[in-house]
Amino acid sequence: MKKILAVTGIRSEYFILQPVFEEFVSKKDVCLKVVVTGAHLSPVHGYTYKLIERDGYDIIKLENLLSSDFLSGRCKSLGIQIMGLTDIVVRENPDWLLVLGDREESIATAIVGTYLNIPVAHICGGDRVVGNIDDSVRHAVTKLAHLHFPVTRENGERILKMGEEPWRVHVVGNPALDSIRKQPDLSFDCINKKLGTDLKENTSFILLIQHPLSSEVGQAGEQMRITLQAVSELGYYTIIIYPNSDAGSYEMIKVINEFEQKYDFIKAYKTLPRDIFVNLQRKTALLLGNSSSGILEAPFLKIPVVNVGNRQRQRQHSENIIFVPHDKEKIKEAINKAINDKEFINMCKNCSNPYGDGYSSKRIVDIVLNTPIDSKLLNKQIVY
Template sequence: MNKNICVITGTRAEYGVLKPLLSEIGKNRNLNLQLVVMGMHLMREFGYSIDEIKKDGFKISAVVNNAYKEDSKSAMVVSLGKEMGALPSIFKKLNPEIVVTIGDRGEMLVAAMVAKVLGISVAHIHGGDVSGNVDDLFRHALTKISDFHFPATKKSKERILGFGEHPKYVWRVGALGLDSILKPGAFENKYGIDFSSRYILVVQHPVVSESGQAKQQAVQTLEAVKETGMKAIVVYPNADAGGRKIIEVIKEYEGVQGFKIFKNLPHDIFLFIMSNAAVMVGNSSSGIIEAASYKVPVVNIGSRQKGRERGSNVINVGHDKKAIKRAINRALFDKGFRKKLANVKNPYGDGRTARKIVKILQRVGKNELKIR
């Protein structure tokens, strides 16, 4: 009998990273892919990315309707509560042997908690990373709950081992988001983007602990980008507390000449747009993890990624218009920085992560449940 592998996804960005793994599991004769979709995927104002999952041909095994009703921390907690109430019956029906989680989001922590109470093994991708904000609490809690660990870097692996996890169940596999970079595919330009001229890619998410400042932070970023006079592609943020405040600001720039705004972009399209950007600006983990493989310079703003390992393509600044604009100019024109950029190495691996994870998932299971 095939081993049931249940993968959880709650956001468009995380789905894009997981997609190569979903494909590898789906085509493996010894594994049965189960996909549970929830959260931001079901929110039309953020692009309703469940449609993207269906279009990609993945069978959705279950849907948890826990979309946020408002832009607040309490709404996030209510959403997690709905998830916790829904998952026991879903897991009972699907009977997975392993539940696969990724990163540091609350949806993942709840899924892992429910799985462990029900005696189901948990695998965690991207454990051991440090972003330097409150999300680390969820990530490290996931590490302690999980049975099998797939960190991206040497430092992340060492951090997991430092938490007391058994070396036998910690595998450094690289960053899953890099798998798509090796297979970008043909790009059909149906998004009206002019690739013949340089543009700035902007992706800025809220930081939950700074949600009250999200609107002003977005203003500083977008004003700096506007003042460069360059074209810009702006992508909506995630749905965490403060996300709707950022969207309010983005909407004010819809009429700015040269600005193109997208609620959602398929991951492969997003990577293509990133690979051709003159510079990426904001606080997305894509700027930290994937951009180095394309040798794209990144202006990383604020605290959201402050603890992560990064390549020499990244310039760190605060939420200040003048500082952001200076950093953009440095990324584009500073000869010393451009020389470093040409030789940048990505610390997150070689882009063959999904295959490594699937090989391990085939050979581990319930008989290796962690006992505390």
């Protein structure tokens, strides 16, 4: 029996990890437990741990997120997380630790695993963005983790350039696509009933997800305001999902609430169930904001994306994305192009997808379970 201890701290991360969890659970000789931490346990962000419970996973709660909108709060929350996770890992004594991406739980898990001699499997390493602490965290996790599962060849090559041994690096694609592929289609009537919305099949709507940037925390609220000014002036029905728990998010939420109260065609939600979110992605005219969903998932769904600001810039992307600054008129121009430019819409429908085929989870699980846990795995060597 192999024991896997996975760690997740935010809804977007769980959306990518869930198909991998499902694949582990399908194995008779595997015990999976999930540490839920960070924003999952926050009422501001919708208590998303309940989604994980509802999916039937054996969860362990680790509260660490301070009620703070400052960068210092994120540092302190990370310290609490490392202390709590150390106790959990010592108690559970897993064979493997599994984590994804570039947030606090990623670096906390990698540090704890390395110091306790427990191998760490890391999904979504080797990626790059600009102007965000996530980049530095992601690469630090790579240097600590023992197996790497980048989602594109370019990202895998970047990991190799960091001096990692080639046998540790496995390009597998993005597991979020597995989840999208498996979700059944829901009708507009079903979505409207669950959300209390008034979406119509032949009327364009916008799906908006915008997060703060760690290097631009003081501007987060104003950046959200500019985006919503553009949306409000165009008048398209818009569904907003709250930003993540990073510093600056509280100011963004204040602005979102202000616009939602003022305009009846703007609807905001703390979080959404996976099936609803996927179907909104399938049906939306465009994804607006700066979410990684626009980079990782939109090419698979062939939908236009308007990415606002510096978040996600320099990240490997498809042709379906329009990058714009925090400028109201440029955002309006890009939205109109995404909704009305038939040539651009047709190009999006035929865009390339560098992020996999929707069958990544089985590759990840098979590699983890078939990798011997020995001194070769635990004692990392740099190749130069």
